[in-house]
Amino acid sequence: MKLTSIHIDGFGCLLDATFELAPGLNVFFGDNESGKSTLQQAIWAFLYGFYKGDRKLARDTEVLNRYRPWSGKAFGGNIVYTLDSGKAYKVARDFGRDELRTSVSEVDTGRDVTKQFQRGKLGRVDFAQRQFGVSEEVFINTCFVRQADLRRLADAAQEISETVINLSGTGSQDRSVKKALERLDETHREQVGTARARTKPQQAVQDKLAGLRRELEEVQAQRDALQIDYERRTVLLKRRQDAAQRIAHLKYLLAAGQRDRLATRIERLDGLHLRKDELRTQIEGLKELAAFPLSERESMSRLYQEWMNAQRDTAKVGRAAEAAGPERAALTQQRLRLREEIQLLDAARNVPLGHEPAIRALDERRRRALSDVEGARAALESTQAALSTMEPVRERASSGAVLLRVGPQALHDLGIGWNSVTRDLEVATEELGGAERAWRTQPLALEAFQELHNRLGTFSYETLATLKGRKAEIDSKTEASKAKAMSPMRWVLAGVALVALLGGMALLLLAFIANSPTALVAGSVAVGLGLVAGVIALSRVLRTQSKPNADRNALPTLRAEVVALGFETLDELEASYQVYLQARPLYDQLTRAETMMRDRRENLAKIVSAGREMLELAPGTPLALSDVQAAEREAIDLTERLEDLRRVERERDQDDSQLQEAQEALSQVEAKLRVTLVLCGLGEGDLGDEVDRFYGLCEERRRLERVEADRRTLDATSAKYETVDEEHERERVAEEAARSRLEAELRRLGFSGETAEQAFREFESCCDRAETLHQLQQDSDALAREIDGIVIGHSPDQLQMEQSSASLAAQEMLTAEPTLASLTSDETPEELQRKLGSAIKEDGETSAELASIVERISLVSAGSRCLAEVEEEIQSAEETSAALSFHGEALLLAREQLAEAADEHYRDFLPRLNAIVGDGLSVVTDKKYTEVQIDHADLQVLLPVPDLAMPVSAEVLSRGAQEQVYLLLRLGLAELMSGGGERLPLVLDDPLVNWDASRFKNALELLAERAERTQVLVFTKDRATVDWFKSKYSAKGDHGLHMLSAY
C-alpha cells in the first residue's frame, strides 16, 4: 500500500494543506512547530481514527481535542492510498462532528464502499484492518515510528509477532493458519466426529449400521425359519393327502374283509356239519373200550422202564469188574515202596515249619547287621587317619586369633575403602596439579589476585559499563564546551571588534589631524562599533568560561568512585577488572582443588587409623594397604582350614557313633535268632551251623508230607476196585426184583403172556385204541362248539343277508376308486380297525399342525421388513460411513499437512528476522555489530559482544545504539510483514536524531534502499537529511522532499 495524497481541512496547526506523496522516499523537513508531528498524527487518525471502540475514552478524547484546528476550520480531511493490487481508495474523515463521520470510496469510480466494511460508532470503519491486514496496534508499533516511542515494543510484542507471522505466512490476517486449523478441526468434529462423540455423524452411522446388521440377522433368521415352515407345510400337505388315501384304503379293506369273512363262515359251517357225521360213525366202532382203565397206563410204563434200567446197569458194572484186574496188581507194588520211604523220613516229622519264615528273616537281618558293622569300622579308621594329618592347623589357628576374630569380610571392606580413598586422593592430586598449572598461565601472583578480589569481588560489568558511559558523556560535553569556546564566530567577532577599534582610532586620529568632522563621526562610529563587538566577543568568551556547568562536578565524583575502588583512573579500573575476570575462574578452580585435596587426605588418615585399630596395632605402627590385603588372605586361608578340621572331626564322631549302633543291632538280632532256634529244638552250637541244620530239617519235613500224600492216593484207588465187585452183585438182585413187580401188575390187569415183555406189548395195544376213542369224542364236542361259534345266534339266512350287505358296500368303494381292487391285507379286522382309528387321529394332528404353521407364516411374514430393504439401508449406511471416513481422512490430512507447512514456515521466521536486523545493523554500525538474537516472545534483542562470551541485551547499549537496534527491528518486522500482505509505508519521526554522523549517513542509505520497495515517510528537522536527500536524488522521480516550513 502506498499513500498517494493527504489533504487536511484542519488538523492542529495544519489548515487547508495538501500533500502529494511520492511512491518512494518522502522527506518532510521543518523546524519545531512546523507541523511534522501533526501531519504524522493526521495520517494515523485518517487511517485508524481516534477511538478504538464505540465508547469515547477520556484519553482518546484528549488526543482528539489536542488536534482540534486552532482557527476553527473544519476538523478533518482525506487521505488517498493505493493498494498493492493497484486499486485506489479515498478515506474522508470529519472529526468535527460528534459521530466523527468516515467514508471510504473507490478513486476510479467514486463509488462509496463504506458499507462493505464493518462499521461502528464514532466513525469507526475497519477498512484498514481488512485491506492492510494489520491492527492499529501492530501498525503503530512496526510501520509508524515516533522518536519518543522507539524502544516500546514489549507491550505489544506478542500480537506483533503473531501478526507478522500470519501475514508473512498466509498473506492475509484473515487467512490465518490458526483459524484454518480450527476450522478443519471444527469441521471434522461436527461433520465426522470421533468414536466417543456418539451424536456425531460417523458414530451415529456406525450405531445405525450395527442396528441394521442386527436386523439383517433377525430377518435372515426369520427367513430361514419361514423356509423351514414352508418345507414343513409341504410335508404336512403331502402327509394329509397320504392319510386320506390310507383311510380310504382301510375302510375298503374292512368292508371287503367283512364280506369275505361272512362268505367263509357260511362255507365253513357246511363243512363242519359233514365232519360231525363222520366222527359219530368212528365212535360207534370203538365203543367196547369205553371202560378200559387207561389211567393205569402210566404206572405200568414206569414199572416196565424200571425193569429195563436195572438190566442195563447190571450189564455195565459187570464189564467194569472184568477190566480192573492188571491195574490192581501194579498198585499194590507202589504202596509197598512208599511205606519204606516214610519210615526213613519219620525223624523230621516234628520239625516246626511255622518258625521257618521268622528264622529266615532274622538270619537275613543278622547278615546285614554284620555287613554294617564291617562298613562302619572301615569308615572310622579312614576318618581317624585323615584327622591325624590335620593337627598342624590347630597351631596356626591359635597364632592367628586376631585375624580370625576380625574376619576376612571386614578386612576386605577395609581394603576396598582404602583403595577408593587412594584413588580419590590421586584424582584430587591430579586436579590440584592441573589447577596450579592453569593458574600459572595467567600473570597474576596469588597474593596480587587476592588483593584484587578483595576490591573487585562485588564489582560487576554493568557497573563498569555505567561508569564508562558516564565518563564518555562527561568527555563529550567537555569537548563540546571547548569547541564552543573556540568557535570561529567568536574569533570573527573579536577580530571585527579589534579591526573596528583600530580603524576607528585611526579615523579619529586622521580626523583630528585633518580636522574633518565626517572622518570624526566615522571614526567615532567605528570605535563605537569596535567597542560593541569587542564587548560582545568578550562577554561571550567570559560567559563560556563562567557559565555554571552542571556537569562540572561529575568528573570528580566519578574519579572519587574509581579511587574508592583502589584505582587511579577508570582505564586502570577497567584493565584490572578485565585481568580479574580472566583470573577469577582459574582461582576458583584452584581453591576447589585444594579443598578437595584436603578432604581426601583426611579420609586416608581415617581409614589407616581404622586399620590399625582393627589389627590391634599400636598407634603409629606403619601400616600399608598391602598389609591389610595380606592379612585378608591369611584370614581367609585360616578360616577355610579350620573349617575343614572341624568338618573331619564331626565326620569321625559320626563314624564312631555309627559303628556302635551297628554292633548293638547285630547283638540284638543274634539273641533273637538264638531264642527262636532253641524253641525249634536245636542245640546251642555255632549260630550259623544251627541255622543251616534247621533249613535241612525243614526240607526233609516237606518231602515226608509229599510221600504220605502219594500213599493216600494209592490207598484210595485200591479201595475203588473192591467196591466194583460189590456193586455188580447189587445190580443183579435189583433187576430180578423189577421184573417180578412188572409181571405181578400185568397179571392183575389180565395180561399174562409167555414173557413179561410179550404181556406188556398186549397191554400197550389196548391202551392206544382206548385213547383214539377218547380223542374222537373230544373232537365231536369241539365241532359242536365251533358250529355254535360260527352261528353266534344267527340263522344261516341271516348270515347270508349280512354277507350280501357287506359285499355291496365294498363294491361301491371300488366303483369310486377302481385301484382299490388290487388291495389285499393279511391283517385282522381288529388290526385294520385300529389302524383306521390311528390314521384318522394322525390326519387330525396333521391338520392342526398345518393350521398352526400357516398362521405362523402369516404372522412372521407380516412382522418383518423384506431382506432387500434392510440390505439397501445397510449399503446406504456403509456408503455414508465410507464417505464420512473419506471426508474425515481428507480433513485430517489437510490439517496435518497445513500444520506441518506452518511449522516449517514459522521455524524460518526468527532466523529471517535476525538476518534482516543483523544485516541492517552491520550496515549502520560499519560492521561493529553484525548479528542479533531476537526473542520471539517479547521481541527483546540480544547482541553478541566481542569481549564477552555471553550476548548482552540491547538495553545495556548507549541510547543511540539502542535506537538504531529498535529502528532496524521495526524495519525488519515491516519487511517480513510485507512479504505476505500489503507493503505498508514506513512513517518515521526524526528517527536519527541521536545518531552520529557516520551511522546517520548509513541509516539514510538504508532507508533509501528500503524506499525502492516500500514507501518511506521521514519527518525531520535536521537539515543534513535534506542535504543528503538533495545530493542523493538530484532529479525529481519516485522520491519527494516536502518543506513544511512553508506552511
Next chain:
Amino acid sequence: MPCKIVHIADLHLDIPFASLGRGSQVSNARREGLRDALKRAFSIAEEWHADAITIGGDLYEAEHVSPDTVQFLHRLFEDAAPRRVIVAPGNHDPYTRSSPYAYVEWPSNVEVFRDPELRPVDLRDGLTLWGAGHDSAAFYTPLLEGFKLPQPGKAALLLHGTDRSLSLGKNKGAFCPFSKEEVETAGFDLALLGHIHHQRLQPAKRPLICYPGSPEPLGFDEEEGHSVLLAEWSGRSWTIEGRDISKWMCRSGKVDVSDFGSRDGVIDRIRGLWKEERSTKRCLVQIDLIGQPGRSLELDLQAIRSALVSDFEEVCLKDATTPPFDVEALKQDSTVTGAFVRRMLEELAGAERMGDEQRARVVKKALSYGLLALEQREIGAP
C-alpha cells in the same frame, strides 16, 4: 392350430436397489414396480389369449425373495390358469432344494424346468418347448453344445443363458453359454431367452434369438430396451413382437457447473433434462457435477437434491468438480499456503506413483479442504 406365447425374463423380484435410490421408499416403490410389470405382462397374456407365459429365468432374487413375493407369484400363477406358466430358472433363481420352486406346492398350470439338462414339454399339436433350469448360482454348462433334437419337428427353446456373440460387462458371467449356430444345429425354430437386460432380437427380420430384456430398468446402465415378447406360432413359423411395458426410466448425465454463480442455476439445468420422457415415466437420474465452480457457488448436494424432489423419483448427485483454486499459481507462493500446496502436490505425486487411487482422491480432497479452510470458507459435508 396357432400357439401364442408371452415371454418375459429377468424380473429380479425383490432385488435390492441400493445403487438406485438412497431412500427405502423409492426402493420399495421400485420393487413394487417390478411386481406391477409382471402383472402387466400377465394382463397382456390374457388380452392376447396367449396359450402360455414363459419366463426365461431370474424371476426373483433367491437370496432376497420374501414369503410375500412367493405368495404373490402363487396367486398370480393360479389366477392365470388354465393358461400355462412355464419357468426356466436362471442364475438368480436356481432350482435348488431350498428354492421356492422346490418347496412351494405350485398350481397345476405351472411347470418348472427342474433339471440342469434340456427336457421337453408339449405345447400344442406336436409343438414342444425344450428347457432347462440352472441348479446353482454358477451354472456354466454349455447345454446346447452338441445337442440335437431327438426327432426333427416343431420345437422352441426356453433358457436362461448367454449368447456368446455378446460382450458382457465385467459383472456378467457367461452362464450357460450358447451360440446362434448351436440353436440352429440343435433344430430349434425359436429361442426364448433370459439373462440380458435389454431387448435383443436376432436376426431382426425373423428372430431366432429372442431376449426380451428386463421389463423395467434395474440400473443406470440399463436405459433402454425393456419389453415383453409376444411370440405366435402359425403352424409353420414364428412371429415375434416386442412390447415396451416399462413405467420407470433411468438416466445419467453430466452437468458443468463452471458457469453458474449460484446453485439455482444448477438446479434449473438439471430440471430441464429429459423433460419430455419424464411426462410418461417415473424417472431416476444420476448426475455428475463437473467443471470448476465459481467462488460464489456453494455446491450443497443435499439442497440441490431436495429442490429436485418433485421433478424426479430420485436424484443421485456426484461432486466431480475441480476445486476453485489456481493450484499452479498457489504452489509458487512463498507463504504457508504455498508450502501447504507444495506438500499436498508431493503427496499426490507419491500416491499416483504407487498407483494408490484411493489415496490420491483423499489427497486431492484434502488439498481442496485446506485451501477452503485458509480462506475461512465453508467445507461442505459429504
